[in-house]
Each structure stands twice: as C-alpha cells, then as structure tokens.
Amino acid sequence: MPAQFASTIPLVTGEPVVRLMAHTADPYDLALASARTCYSPGLRTVAEVNDKLRENMGKALFNAGHHTPFQHPTFIFGLENVSRQFVWSFLHSHPFYNSEQSSQRYNLVTEAKVYVPPALRPAQRRVYEQATLQAWENYRRIYELLVADYRGLMANLGRKKGQTEKQVESDAQKKSMETARYVLPVAAFTSLYHTVSGIELQRYLRMMNTGDVPAETRVVVQKMVDAVKAVDPNFFSVSQGPMPEELTLEAKLAQAAPVTSADVEAENARFDEQLDGKFAKLVSHDPNAEGLVADSVREVLGLPEASMSDDEALELLMHPGKNPYLLDTLNTWTHSPLMRALNHAQYTFKKKISHTADSQDQRHRMTPGSRPLLTRVHTAKPDYILPEVLKDNGDAVALYRQTMDVLWEAKNALLAEGVSAEDATYLLPNAVSVRFTQSGSMLNFMHKWRLRTCFLAQWEIYQSSMDELAQVAAVHPRLARHQGPPCFVRDGLVADKTPEGPCPEGGHWCGVDVWRNFPKVKRPF
Secondary structure, three states: OOOOOOOOEEEEEEOOOEEEEEEEOOHHHHHHHHHOOOOOOOOHHHHHHHHHHHHHHHHHHHHHHOOOOHHHEEEEEEEEEEEEEHHHHHHHOOOOOOOOOOOOOOOOOEEEEEEOOOOOHHHHHHHHHHHHHHHHHHHHHHHHHHHHHHHHHHHHHHHHHHHHHHHHOOOOOOOHHHHHHHHOOOOOOEEEEEEEEHHHHHHHHHHHHHHHOOHHHHHHHHHHHHHHHHOOHHHHOOOOOOHHHHHHHHHHHHHHHOOOOOOOHHHHHHHHHHHOOOHHHHEEEEOOOHHHEEEEEEEEHOOOOOOEEEEEEEEHOOOOOOOHHHHHOOOOOHHHOHHHHHHOOEEEEEEEEEEEHHHOOOOOOOOOOOOOOOHHHOOOOOOOOOOHOOOOOHHHHHHHHHHHHHHHHHHHHHHHOOOOOOHHHOOOOOOOOEEEEEEEHHHHHHHHHHHOOOOOOEEEEEEEHHHHHHHHHHHHHHHHOOOOHHHHHHHHOOOOOOOOOOOOOOOOOOOHHHHHHOOOOOOOO
C-alpha cells in the first residue's frame, strides 16, 4: 500500500470554515462615494460619507435597483469543509465570481473528508458513512491499479520530454488520481479561495435557499455575511434578505410538478438519443454566422464589401499569423473592437458529461449552461460515465462498477427511509451523468477550446470540446479553421527550438507533437 494511505481510511467531518482573507476597505462607504461621483464634477471620497448619506442614499440606491456602486467593494473568502456538490450547485453556477480550488486531479485524497447532513438519524448516518468509506477504499484500490498501468505510458512520454524517473512517477500518479476520483461522492470536502463583489454577496444572501443543497448553502453564506458584518456593520444595513425557500420558483415548481424515477429515466433516454453517441451535440446555430461576422468586421473598420471580401475579413480575424491577439495568453479578445464581432456567431449544444468534468466545464463562465437539479433528476438505477482509460483494466472496471452500485443502493435506501433527496444525493459519485444545454458565442467557445482541446485537459472535457469544435467546423469552416490547442495555434509563429515546440506549457508539455497533425492526432491517455 502506498505510504500516502493509512491502513484504515479515516472518516472526517466538520462544520464549514469561512474566513475573510482580504477585502476592500470601508466597503459600504466606498459604494456610496462612487455613487455620489455620478452627480459630481469630480471624484468623491470615502472621507466625505456621513451617517445621513448612509441612511438615505444607501437605501434609496439599493431599493431602486441601482446596484452598480455595490460592485466596487470586493471580498475574498477562504472556504474549507464545504462539499463539492455545494460548489457545483451554488458557488460556481453563475458567472460573477472567481475561485481557485483544491483539485482532486492533483491531490491524493487520503482521508474520507465529507459533508454529513445533520438531519440524518443514527441508523441513516451509518448507511451514509459506510457507503462513503467503501467509495474511498475503492478509490484507493483503483488508484493503485492505475498507477501501474500509467507508469509504462508515462515512461515512454517521459523519455521524449527528458524527464527523470521521479517526474515520470509523479505524472503516473496524477493521471491515476484523475481517473480514480470518479468514484468519490460529491459530498467530498474541498477548499478554495472565492472572490465576489459586494452586490454578488447580496445576491448570495437573497438566493441562498435555491439549488440542490440549501441547508449547507445557508450555513456557508451566513458565515460569509457575518464575516463582512464584522469588518463593516453597515454593509448589510441595506439588504433584501433571503427569499424564503417555499417562495422560490424551484420550490413552487417542485410542488406543482412532482417527478418520478420512471419520468427521469424516460427523459434521459430521449436526451441520450439526441446526442448520436457524442458528448456534445450541436443543436442550434445561425447558418449565416460567417457572413454576419464578416459584415461586422467591415462595420468596425468602416469598409464597403467591395474593399474587403468575407474571406479576407474572416482571415484577418481568425488567422493567428494575421491577428496578434490570438497568440496572447492574456485572453484580451473581448477588449479588441474587431474580435468582438465574434459575439454574433452563437452556438448551442446538448451535453452529457460527469459531475466532475462539468465542475471544470462550468468554470467557463461565458458559455453558460442550464444544469439540472440533481435532487430532481437522480435515478434509481446507476447512471454514470465510465472513463475510457479504465476499460482495458478489468479489475479496475469491476471496482468502479461496484462503487457505483454501493453509492446508488445507499442513496436509494436513505430515500426509502424518508431522507430528503437533498441529503441523499450527496452520495452520488463524481461520475454521475449530468445532462444539460450550453450556449455561447464563438468568441467565448474559442477560449474554452483553446484550453480544453489540449492533451493536458481532463479526458471528458477534451472529448466534449473536440465534439463541439468538429461540428462547428462542419457548418462554419472559415471560423473554425484555425481553432485548436495553443501549440496548434502557435505553430510556425513562435520560436520552437525546444522539445515542446510551440507549446507554451514548457516542462508540463504533454509529450506529443499535437501541432503536427491536429485534429487527427490520437490522444494516448
């Protein structure tokens, strides 16, 4: 057994920990000073804010919906002992935040650190904990099986990369963690830095009774609010307060339109049929998007069509040899008057990926999706994604499927005992299938494809991104012609005398000359 694991995996629970790591000074007064500047010939400062302004102007602004002044204050929280289900369901379900989160892809999870719903009775808690510990034990065993598999593959790539034996072993372990983590329940704890503006924190307070896990959300959000009140008691003197759970739209619909397991399974079958075997299926686009983008380029430049053809306009925008912004890792595209023309090409996909892959996909905040409530769409039978790399290891596959059965059986047993779907679905694994619709512009899908068609991307998000790009290329070849991972985009345009060629990752290069044959090149892992 690797030294990282104890002989018996311990179960660790605990209350969410919320720390205000940093914040804008005088947040409420800063919001008011910024608001006063709108009505003044020059900047107004925090020093000029008095009690009368705090009482009258603050409430008037907030109640009237003039909320932009409250975007200026910023709060940076450190969160620990929060579940991955809470992060996916609430913190990362909207576009207006930034997070840096501890990754199960790069960190071996040697303790069963999980959220345990406080409403569980002792017998129910035993079912919950036993299933959790079994999942962790199988995680350990799958990890060990896969390290041996990956060691040979990573050694071959390591020789090309000039790696040491220690570096090869580290890569083999990371790839094994990436796959083994699929069997861990979404109740698993995580840690993260989470940054929001003042108005977004107000929205958290208002909406904390929504989502799949409102009980956990209420605890975490209230601790965030209390931390801000401790440094500025005035900030929440203007607030709409939480919307009662029974008044939320989702709760009203749940009562008006109950759903059965049979309903969910029938809808899943219909959804899956639409995918035609893909992870992502293009279901909507404007056939004239290329012409619309070309028109927009000419409009920005003030040129008639006779002076610049559609082909010329699109090449100017999309060819990395002609558009220097495409070689910039800072992603300055939305700041370019010309590149904003790509906002007019819109695409919508139906997608089916695992919870753990979607936890990465949803971080692409400008390609939003209508993700399901797992409390509504959980199934009685196991419904999950099986990673491709497992399929050649019979022992690992058997353990994987056994874990799925254990977690679903425990979830079903808890539901039969009257446990709420909110509490029982914490036992669903990272592997659980998530079906949803995702939309975005070419400008924003480009950024996602740049990162996720790289071989360093996690397997599922790579596959779904390749599905997306291939279908867009079929309908809009002039827009998609130059799309792909950074090495492909940079090929021939940057110095590439090193083994990693035009790849910007340096020593983290995947070890494959992807740029020479993209998109036909085969991913080895």
